[in-house]
Amino acid sequence: MWLQRFAFILLCSGFAVQGGYIEVSVGDPVRFPETRTCATENAELSHHLAGDRDQLVARYQDGVWKPGPGYQDRMGPGTSVTLNTTYITDKGLYHLTCEKTPTQLDVVPFYEAEAAERKPATVHCYYGTAGRHVESVRWERDGKHVFEIKFSSNETTLGAGFEGRVSLPPESNKTGNFSLIFQWVLPEDRGDYRCYIQADGEKERGNPAAARLRVKEESPGQTTTAPQPASTTQKGPGDTGMGPWPIVIAVTVIVAALGTGFGWWLKSCCSNVPTSASSDEEHELEQPLNGAPPPLPHLPPGVNGRPPVNTPV
Template sequence: MAALTLRALLFIVNLTFGLTLDTILGDRVQFPETEHCSERGAKLQHTLTVGSSPTVAHLEGVWKPLDGYKDRMSPNESVILNRSNINDQGLYRLTCGSEEKLIHLNVIISSEKSVTEGEAARITFHYFTAGKLGMYRVERNKQLVFELDLSSGRTSQGSGFENRTSVAPNWSSDGDLTLTLQGVKPEDRGDYIFHIFKDDKREHVQAVRVSVSPAPNTEERNPEQITFTPQPPCKEKTALICVSVAAVFLIAGAFCRGQTILRICWSKVSGGAAAGGAPTELEMTPYTDIPVPVVNGHA
């Protein structure tokens, strides 16, 4: 149901005394059996010590919290604690008409681990394996991830984790049951519960909340390998150079033309005057010729 989130009820297993619920400290937790009870006057009690069993909630159309739980529980169709604390763990007794059910709640303190997509994740777990028998089991969101028979060494892997999970080869002598998960995927995120089954009981329970961050792209990972595609010569630059060269030639041409005009003008003034006659436009004295001074009309 919608009220049940991935951060609550990570593991449910039938034991001889009833149900076992696991939740991570601070997460929301639901008691699923209360949803199926419709007997008016039903109640859920938390057995703390012998003779001390405070009532958590009672059924009056909907489940209503009692003192001590009103700040963490709202009237609902089932008993849901919005956030768990360490004092919530223990044995609960559900009385529904003539029926009684026992529920054991484990509140687990977890650690957090962030892994980059594509890399290997190592989640530490140690257990005293010298002479011990039992089953080492890892689950994610109630689904099998990895299982190891401590007596035979036989392993099993859950769906989606095939050929990706392992423990150290010397786990038996060292007690190192650290789980290695290869090629982490985004869908591998979640809450991992580690525990040992021995003599039909669970022990050494541990929880790790795994998050998966996206893999960095190539440019971010290897900036020195970034390459640039050579660009063809810029046409605008070529055009600018051509215009500049043309401008130089134009200026040079204008300068030369100016020099020629100066020589023509000079010849108009000096050629005819030196001969004592009228100036003529046909006389073109080279620019380098120096006019001869005239004294009393004779050269």
């Protein structure tokens, strides 16, 4: 099982082989392809170190390549030499007795970047452009073309699947910022990215030399199918995002207060005006409880319009 997993990692890793040049990200496996065709007994692959010293990496014996001292934990017997992992100290020239031309191994450090699926992301790359004539910038992922711009003609080419999604910052040739900007990322964008600058006729790597992009995929419950454009709504200095409700509440309180005050004022004005109702109430209080008419008042004779009655003495 571990052999299948290792083979998968080896095939998907970001190392690039071009003739006698191998480029690999630190920590990734690397295979020396020339060793497969070198099946001579006691053939050797050695790493040329400083001080004109050679360190044995592997020796071909009994039909297989066997690891040399110090490589047993990173290599097993096989038909070719493959290191399961690489160290930064593995960088340098490698000599194979079957080949006259040495192989240059370049172990590239990288930084890890993480982005959420269908969200913007930036993979950083910088280069000192002061006093240099930068001709072009090229981005690759796992050795495949992603983006390239030629500044003389301003011609831009994009790799398959990256159309309309990647670009460089404005005035990148002036600022030296050649970072790759994603409008949104997809799960298939994960991998090792490298930035190459062609300046004064020489091809160089930017800084950082490489980046490993990891993409956090959406959960199954999410239904987003396309990136949403950023909102263009502008907020004023006093806008808290609460909407018109504070104004509605304030107006309601003011109207209620004015209505209450007006009611009290109207009541106080009406209480000072005499009405006939009060006289009627006083008159009703004078009525006897049994419903009989009230007694007539004692009037002096002749007041009621009749002549006085002479009573016999």
